[in-house]
């Protein structure tokens with residue numbers, strides 16, 4: 001394990017909800033690896049998706 005390296009995670013476009021594998025920049029911004037210039041819809045704002053949100057465990 002290399003805890004000080006970039007950690008990939010899932011992020012979604014704030015405009016259309018498209019999901020991308022993403023990482024964090026040194027500034028702490030979300031950088032979609034598959035959409036470095038922005039989403040296919042033109043959006044440039046992305047939100048990190050918690051792995052917990054990927055499971056439908058509403059009774060947790």
Ligand SMILES: [Zn+2]
Pocket residue numbers: 013014015016017018039040041042043
């Ligand atoms: Zn989008």
